[in-house]
Amino acid sequence: MKAVILSFLLLLTCQGYGQQKLHYVSLGTGLTYRDFFDEAISLLPYAGTGVSGHLGFRRESPKTINAFSLEGSSFKLKGPHSSDLIPMKIGTTNLRLEYSHLRKWKNWKAWQLAVGGYTGLLTNVKLAYQLDNSAIVYDNLIQLGMGASATREMKMLKRQVQIQWQANLPLLFHTMRPPYLNRIEFIDPESNILADAWQAGKITTWGKSFRLQSILSLSYPLKNGNQFRLQYNWEMYTIHLGKRVAAGEHGLQFHLLFKL
Amino acid sequence: MRAFLLFLSLGILVSCERIAFPKAEGENATAVFRVLWNTLDEGYSFFEYKQVNWDSIKTVYEPRIYDGMPDQELFSVCSQMLNELKDGHVNLRSGFDISYYPYHLDRPANMNKELLDHTYWRGFSITGPLLHTVIDSVGYVYYGSFQRKISEAQLDVVINRFANHPGIKGVIIDVRSNEGGDPINGQRILERVPHSGRKLLYYTKYKNGPGHNDFTQPQPSYYDEKGGDPKWPGKLVILTNRKCYSACNFFVAASKQYPLITRIGDKTGGGGGQPNGFELPNGWSINFSGSITYMPDGTIIEHGVEPDIHIDMDPMDVLNNKDTIIETALDYIRS
Numbered sequence: 383m384k385a386v387i388l389s390f391l392l393l394l395t396c397q398g399y400g401q402q403k404l405h406y407v408s409l410g411t412g413l414t415y416r417d418f419f420d421e422a423i424s425l426l427p428y429a430g431t432g433v434s435g436h437l438g439f440r441r442e443s444p445k446t447i448n449a450f451s452l453e454g455s456s457f458k459l460k461g462p463h464s465s466d467l468i469p470m471k472i473g474t475t476n477l478r479l480e481y482s483h484l485r486k487w488k489n490w491k492a493w494q495l496a497v498g499g500y501t502g503l504l505t506n507v508k509l510a511y512q513l514d515n516s517a518i519v520y521d522n523l524i525q526l527g528m529g530a531s532a533t534r535e536m537k538m539l540k541r542q543v544q545i546q547w548q549a550n551l552p553l554l555f556h557t558m559r560p561p562y563l564n565r566i567e568f569i570d571p572e573s574n575i576l577a578d579a580w581q582a583g584k585i586t587t588w589g590k591s592f593r594l595q596s597i598l599s600l601s602y603p604l605k606n607g608n609q610f611r612l613q614y615n616w617e618m619y620t621i622h623l624g625k626r627v628a629a630g631e632h633g634l635q636f637h638l639l640f641k642l
Numbered sequence: 643m644r645a646f647l648l649f650l651s652l653g654i655l656v657s658c659e660r661i662a663f664p665k666a667e668g669e670n671a672t673a674v675f676r677v678l679w680n681t682l683d684e685g686y687s688f689f690e691y692k693q694v695n696w697d698s699i700k701t702v703y704e705p706r707i708y709d710g711m712p713d714q715e716l717f718s719v720c721s722q723m724l725n726e727l728k729d730g731h732v733n734l735r736s737g738f739d740i741s742y743y744p745y746h747l748d749r750p751a752n753m754n755k756e757l758l759d760h761t762y763w764r765g766f767s768i769t770g771p772l773l774h775t776v777i778d779s780v781g782y783v784y785y786g787s788f789q790r791k792i793s794e795a796q797l798d799v800v801i802n803r804f805a806n807h808p809g810i811k812g813v814i815i816d817v818r819s820n821e822g823g824d825p826i827n828g829q830r831i832l833e834r835v836p837h838s839g840r841k842l843l844y845y846t847k848y849k850n851g852p853g854h855n856d857f858t859q860p861q862p863s864y865y866d867e868k869g870g871d872p873k874w875p876g877k878l879v880i881l882t883n884r885k886c887y888s889a890c891n892f893f894v895a896a897s898k899q900y901p902l903i904t905r906i907g908d909k910t911g912g913g914g915g916q917p918n919g920f921e922l923p924n925g926w927s928i929n930f931s932g933s934i935t936y937m938p939d940g941t942i943i944e945h946g947v948e949p950d951i952h953i954d955m956d957p958m959d960v961l962n963n964k965d966t967i968i969e970t971a972l973d974y975i976r977s
Contacts, residue, residue, distance in 0.1 A: 424921035425667035463925030467737030513919030514929040562850045563918040570863045618659035630659025
């Protein structure tokens with residue numbers, strides 16, 4: 383079952399190539415804020431700020447919009463009672479690999495609407511040093527779902543800017559969470575944390591896993607067809623496989639888009 | 643601009659992930675006690691083995707908890723409850739104190755560092771965490787903490803020193819009062835035992851659910867002899883005392899599968915569960931044993947590993963600046 387779903391994701395990722403028109407590579411960075419609740423660590427929420435990086439590829443034809451992005455962010459989060467005496471500190475690293483293939487659907491007033499498919503990988507590794515051998519906690523979601531966007535162009539600062547809002551809503555997940563007590567078998571020299579995690583992964587859908595992502599961007603044209611983009615990302619996800627997880631992230635990023 | 647503001651509003655509107663967060667646990671004393679008790683109830687691995695009735699322990703300590711009680715008093719009551727488990731791997735960390743079960747005080751110390759300094763450690767070398775010397779044709783290594791990493795290169799230095807010493811008869815590896823750390827350091831030492839091949843060391847079953855008997859299937863652990871690298875020369879002796887705990891206890895248990903190694907001293911202190919952790923609603927954290935390890939003959943190592951030659955320090959020897967356990971090991975290797 384897992385193999386079938388992953389093959390389908392790969393197929394979805396590869397389709398749509400061969401069309402032409404606008405191609406952009408984007409590079410970006412930004413600041414981001416994250417809060418989460420993870421019952422495998424604590425019964426209290428954690429929050430904090432971090433930095434993020436972005437690498438993307440976007441292709442737009444008269445009929446389709448394909449967007450691929452690789453984003454990483456790193457945080458130092460604190461719990462509500464964090465002090466010099468009580469650590470309540472967690473370091474987290476997020477990795478997101480995402481692809482959406484949207485087909486332009488229709489115009490609504492000045493807005494160009496597009497709908498299509500979305501697939502992505504979200505990995506969030508949390509290090510709660512105060513928890514001894516339970517310190518390493520992770521959420522890993524491989525997702526398949528749908529995406530939609532609304533785009534319009536308007537005049538701003540004497541240039542034709544583009545405003546776009548895109549939402550991604552996965553429907554099917556391969557979800558990996560640490561085993562009971564966040565067990566890592568340090569006393570077994572042949573233990574393989576990645577193999578164990580993959581083997582324990584579950585195919586889930588809403589109820590067990592949920593994620594929603596919203597990307598709001600404003601693209602401002604520069605010389606030579608390049609663009610400057612200001613982007614606000616928001617996402618939240620929940621997992622309920624024994625221990626509950628809920629997390630949200632707000633990120634503000636600046637991108638440079640280079641026309642190919 | 644109106645459209646941009648509209649979209650910005652839309653972006654903010656969906657930014658309410660906190661509605662998905664479960665209600666946070668209260669942070670008063672009764673909530674802290676409840677979470678502490680439940681965490682142990684669902685995670686601690688030795689209730690059955692130690693014949694501990696956790697419910698009855700709750701009835702003893704819960705009435706002493708009241709909201710508004712000072713943190714120090716709450717810590718004290720919780721620590722007393724945890725010490726009922728008689729487990730050095732069960733610790734409550736409050737920031738101002740760490741609870742600790744003194745697992746080693748029921749036995750003599752069986753180690754005197756002043757004596758070692760004056761009599762046996764003169765002219766020693768230090769390679770990383772390993773203090774080493776040669777005592778009358780017997781190599782001697784003291785390793786004080788498994789928290790200090792041993793590299794393969796450091797082991798090469800120490801082993802080559804002994805292997806190249808004329809007339810070397812064997813090596814003493816002294817891990818007395820080593821309270822543990824990372825088991826991989828023990829693995830590195832044992833992989834240098836010659837002609838050992840692949841060794842089945844022990845089995846471990848891990849907690850995998852909230853019931854007191856919810857465990858994974860027993861999982862075997864193996865060490866493989868390190869090919870090509872220098873090996874310990876001659877007879878091997880490991881010195882132990884009651885303060886040899888946790889990763890040190892695993893090391894001594896694993897060494898039982900090596901016929902070339904003899905253990906001399908006192909029974910180790912135990913610590914046969916892998917410590918797991920959780921955070922309490924007031925920010926304190928707790929760690930506790932979450933697994934059970936037993937040797938291939940079925941012996942659970944939580945309460946320590948017996949030596950092959952059991953001997954305590956003789957006070958008369960100490961007065962004469964002699965370490966009874968080292969002297970016994972030297973005699974054994976020379977014999």
